[in-house]
Amino acid sequence: MPLNRPTICVLGCGTMGIAIIRGTLDSMSGADSVQCSPKSSHATVANESGSDPEEDLLRPAGFIACVSHQESSVKLKTILGDQVKVLYGEAGNVQGVSEADVILLCTKPQVAKAVLSAPGIQEALTDKLLVSICAGVTIEQLQSWTTPTTTVIRAMPNTPCKIREGMTVLSCGPTTDAQSMKFTSNIFSTLGRCRILDEKHLDAVTALAGSGPAFACVMLEALADGGVMMGLPRDVATELAAQVLQGAARMVLTTGAHPAAIKDSVTTPGGCTIAGLLTMEDGKIRSTLARTIQEAATVASTLGRDKK
Ligand SMILES: NC(=O)C1=CN([C@@H]2O[C@H](COP(=O)(O)OP(=O)(O)OC[C@H]3O[C@@H](n4cnc5c(N)ncnc54)[C@H](OP(=O)(O)O)[C@@H]3O)[C@@H](O)[C@H]2O)C=CC1
Numbered sequence: 001m002p003l004n005r006p007t008i009c010v011l012g013c014g015t016m017g018i019a020i021i022r023g024t025l026d027s028m029s030g031a032d033s034v035q036c037s038p039k040s041s042h043a044t045v046a047n048e049s050g051s052d053p054e055e056d057l058l059r060p061a062g063f064i065a066c067v068s069h070q071e072s073s074v075k076l077k078t079i080l081g082d083q084v085k086v087l088y089g090e091a092g093n094v095q096g097v098s099e100a101d102v103i104l105l106c107t108k109p110q111v112a113k114a115v116l117s118a119p120g121i122q123e124a125l126t127d128k129l130l131v132s133i134c135a136g137v138t139i140e141q142l143q144s145w146t147t148p149t150t151t152v153i154r155a156m157p158n159t160p161c162k163i164r165e166g167m168t169v170l171s172c173g174p175t176t177d178a179q180s181m182k183f184t185s186n187i188f189s190t191l192g193r194c195r196i197l198d199e200k201h202l203d204a205v206t207a208l209a210g211s212g213p214a215f216a217c218v219m220l221e222a223l224a225d226g227g228v229m230m231g232l233p234r235d236v237a238t239e240l241a242a243q244v245l246q247g248a249a250r251m252v253l254t255t256g257a258h259p260a261a262i263k264d265s266v267t268t269p270g271g272c273t274i275a276g277l278l279t280m281e282d283g284k285i286r287s288t289l290a291r292t293i294q295e296a297a298t299v300a301s302t303l304g305r306d307k308k
């Protein structure tokens with residue numbers, strides 16, 4: 001299927017839909033300008049830079065965002081401005097999918113089947129690419145709710161996509177073509193890091209990377225609490241904790257160092273770090289965090305199932 005400068009419909013534009021649109025528009029706003037097309041009234045991105053023409057063809061031409069309720073559509077317009085065409089309700093979904101080339105399914109997993117099975121959607125999806133970010137919804141399920149003419153890809157991004165520091169994992173189905181995969185990987189690579197893995201890993205990915213920002217923020221908040229306990233002002237403690245986590249994470253990502261080696265390099269014999277580390281180990285922090293991912297992955301695997 002041709003994917004030159006496609007229009008993307010974000011079907012279910014809440015937290016993640018907004019993060020993906022915002023991050024993508026920001027990624028293009030440097031060299032490119034985003035403007036509202038009077039003809040189609042959805043956002044178009046005009047490239048005036050001398051960038052790679054092949055990459056340019058993979059950039060979205062514009063976004064359409066679909067939500068369920070009219071009130072949400074009003075709020076969304078104030079968040080995304082006139083760069084994005086906003087539609088709501090069942091008729092809005094059919095219109096949005098019909099006008100787009102690529103559909104990003106960002107509803108809650110529990111409503112994915114109903115949204116894709118609604119009258120007019122299957123026809124509107126003919127010969128199009130459907131990328132689902134719904135936790136626990138498998139490629140097999142997505143294929144069974146669409147016709148064979150629709151190409152299906154599963155993605156698991158996370159909220160930091162909004163600031164282009166995201167982590168996304170993609171899985172393709174047996175019939176996914178290379179161009180669809182290249183386009184999808186290009187979109188998510190501009191929003192942070194992007195990897196392709198076999199679908200069997202996606203529940204673990206959902207727990208570690210999808211839910212991960214929540215777990216990381218609980219750790220961040222707890223570290224800051226400790227600083228506050230020892231007299232630091234809250235804003236200072238939060239800044240220190242956030243920068244420490246970012247710095248340590250960047251050391252792992254940029255140097256490739258093992259986390260244990262970085263820990264050891266901080267730990268002076270008989271010093272304060274080993275005193276703190278032993279206290280952490282007494283609290284079983286390692287197994288608590290590892291079990292957190294295990295439990296979240298177990299629940300993720302159930303999210304696409306019909307509720308009895
Ligand atoms: N939140 C996260 O960190 C992550 C979430 N995910 C996955 O992303 C998906 C979305 O999550 P999230 O963004 O948090 O959810 P939100 O609740 O923030 O957004 C869901 C959106 O879907 C819309 N919606 C609901 N029903 C319909 C419908 N019938 N037709 C069209 N739109 C509809 C809602 O509109 P309205 O407001 O009008 O009801 C809302 O805009 C989930 O499947 C989740 O598993 C994946 C990775 C990370």
Ligand SMILES: O=C(O)[C@@H]1CCC=N1
Nearest residue numbers: 135206207210211303
């Ligand atoms: O909590 C959830 O179910 C979703 C999936 C990953 C992050 N949030």
